[in-house]
Amino acid sequence: MIRSLRGRLFVSLTAVVLLTGLAGGVFAHRWAFDEAIETQDSVLIQIAGLVQSGGLTGAQDLHGVDEDAEVWLIELGKTPQGTPEERQLWRLQDGMRDAARKGKPVRVVLRTRSDGSRFAVAQSTGVRDEIAGDMAFRTVLPIAALIPCLMLVIAFVVAGSLRPMVHLADELDARPADDMTALPLRDLPSELNPFVSSINGLLRRVHEMMEQQRRFIADAAHELRTPLTALSLQAENLDRVELPPAARERLAVLRQGMRRSKHLLEQLLALARHDATPPDRAPGEVMELDRAARGVIADLLQEAISRDIDLGFDRAESVLVCGAFVMFTAMIRNLIDNALRFTPEGGKIDVAIYQDGATAVLQIEDTGPGVAADEIGRIFEPFFRGQRPEGDGVGLGLSIVKRIVDRLGGTIEAANVIEPRRTGLRVVVKFPAAGT
Incomplete structure (x- = not known):
């Protein structure tokens, strides 16, 4: 069963076009075939009239009519004579008849001259059918060629008709989870x-x-x-x-x-x-990301020293970002606090701040046990603590970080550090650098 509306429309319209084309093709083929047969009958009658008026005489093959038509003029005489087939022809009445010549079916026109002699203009039935079939095929060929073109047109029309719906779905997918503004009704089909x-x-x-x-x-x-x-x-x-x-x-x-x-x-x-603060109302001051990180590290350094954890910068560049200083401070504090909670004594926490093109990058890497592979996608959910809860955490720190990053227009990713003789968690946060 086709679940896609686009697929249903395409299949339905294609089926209609195919059925209509098939029915029209059969009708056109039959009509063209019958017309071709009638045309050949008319040619035989015209040839017979020409012979009767004296324009053609003597039994002969009329190749001048059509090289492939196999039309013959057969003189039957005033009495039955010749082959059994010619004698049988002589006994038939004047007009259009079906007969046989040399064991093959033919279509003949019988006529009697004023002196009593008779003649027949004959044409092979197989050749007639072949000519009629060829003409009928030439008639149906444009219809058969038109069907793929119509299917292509249908595909474009269906895609164009459903494009507003696709754009609407893309707009909804691109929205942040907390963006509840109404969808615009302009430029949409009724x-x-x-x-x-x-x-x-x-x-x-x-x-x-x-x-x-x-x-x-x-x-x-x-x-x-x-x-x-x-x-x-x-x-x-x-x-x-x-x-x-x-x-x-x-x-x-x-x-x-x-x-x-x-x-x-x-x-x-x-x-x-x-x-409580809508994203479009978030303060937009320009600040130094590294300065906010230095302040947080200074506040948490004593706790790190008491647990024999090496907390410091691995790389610290002066990077400007746009946003509220308090929001960046809260984000960095929660990230480092989370790293302190899971890093064992004697461990290490490296903080890196640098600019990559038009992007400001904040990276925090610890030497803790990391996160289970089936849980790493959920660590930013509220109240999620995983299989290894540590300390007094309540599972909201990383959720708050994710909210702040979303409101500041950034992205955040977490990945386990898997190296020889070392484990840990690496969190990378990216923001648009100010003035780029």
Whole structure:
């Protein structure tokens, strides 16, 4: 079963053209064949009239009529004579008849002169059919040649008619996931207007649902932050109280859980802030990408040193990009924080910033275990932590990075580092360089 609308239209119209061409070809062939037979009958009658008037005399082959026509003039005399076939011809009445000559079927015209002598003008039936068939084939040949041309025209017409739908699908595919603006109705066939209107209605409802979700996340995170901060302060006050070792262990677990919850709330608030700003309203200041990275590395360097992780630049060029400084800082912090979380003690994290033509490139590579091959395509999904969750992460850091990169008009790719005696994850982020 053909699922493509273009395929259905092409097959249906081609079938109509083929059936119509076949029926027309059969009719034209039959009509041309009969006309050719009647034309040859008329030629035989004209030759017979010429002989009867005295223009031709004596039994002979009339090659002057047509070299391949095999027309003969047969003198039958006033009484039956000659071969049995000629005597049989003499007994027939005047007119157009079917007979035989030399054992082969012929078409003859019998006539009687005024002196009583008779003659016949004969033509081989096989030759007549061959001539008629050739003429009929020449008549059908243009129709047969026209059918492929019509099929080609149908293909172009179908493709041109469906081109607006293809453009509409390409426009939808090229849109970011959070772009809910209505599709334009201009320059579209009227048949597509109800379809596009329904899509716009769906986009509007999805946008409203996403806005409700964003407001709920932001409100919930904001409301939970205050009591969580109070609990954290109370837990810190317990450090000054003399507690048994078991209580100390339970207090440590409690504080770890509160730190994780606080980190989750901060990430949720950051996610809500980035989602609340439409892409076309994102600030467009020109800034130095390497300066933002240096600030983040300086903030996280102490944590890296405490875990004996070599954090630093592998390549640092001055590259200008367009966007908000705080957004680039948040993106780089989440990327390096993710690398710190998965890099073991004694490992290494290399940061590279450089310009490749009109593209600014940020690359962060660690020496951690990498990501499972079946999970690497999902690491930018919210709350996805994979099979090897580490530390207090909640699975939102890389999701926030992906949102920021999309809003800044960049691309991000993650790939495992597979080298002898080394593993890790390499994340490459690309942005249009400012002023190019």
